[in-house]
Amino acid sequence: KKIPEWITILAASVPMESVSQDLLETRVKRDSRLKARLEAIVRRDHLSSVSSSDLRLAMEENELDPDRLMGVGGKLRFEVDDIPQVLYFLNEDLFTGSLSKTGFRADKKAAR
Numbered sequence: 001k002k003i004p005e006w007i008t009i010l011a012a013s014v015p016m017e018s019v020s021q022d023l024l025e026t027r028v029k030r031d032s033r034l035k036a037r038l039e040a041i042v043r044r045d046h047l048s049s050v051s052s053s054d055l056r057l058a059m060e061e062n063e064l065d066p067d068r069l070m071g072v073g074g075k076l077r078f079e080v081d082d083i084p085q086v087l088y089f090l091n092e093d094l095f096t097g098s099l100s101k102t103g104f105r106a107d108k109k110a111a112r
Contacts, residue, residue, distance in 0.1 A: 002039070003025055003028050003029055003035065003038070004025060006038050006039060006041075006042045007021050007024055007025055007028075007038070009042050010038070010041060010042055010047070010090075013045075013047040013048045013050070014047050014050065014055065014076055014090065015052075015073065015074065015075040015076065016075055016076040016077070017071055017075050017076065017077040019077070020075075020076055020077050020078050023078070023079070023080050023083065024038075024083055026080075027080055027083045028083075034083065034084060034087055037087045037088070037091050037093075038087060040091055041087065041090050041091045044091075046092070047090065052070065052073075052074025053074075055070070055074065055076075056070060056074070058089070059089065061096075062089055062094045062096075062103070063103060064085070064089060069082065069086065088105055093105055093106045094106075
């Protein structure tokens with residue numbers, strides 16, 4: 001029930017093409033893990049002050065292609081298969097090991 005509301009809140013912080021919003025809603029409704037990740041993103045409210053240039057830079061740092069994932073005006077755009085990776089990215093679950101410089105994905109996160 002809350003999924004459309006969460007997507008609206010997310011899109012207010014990180015503008016997203018309407019087609020991508022529709023794809024996100026459909027996919028999240030079918031996957032409880034993605035739903036939990038979307039909820040976590042909205043509850044943390046950490047994206048409200050992130051600019052599209054910050055988003056682009058962070059994508060590059062996490063080896064994501066901003067030219068593919070960002071459309072006109074810096075709006076997020078993605079395909080169905082991109083959704084898990086985009087949600088990991090937006091929830092800051094992608095990181096690089098400080099020693100190995102290897103990229104990792106965190107499945108659970110607790111504040112230090």
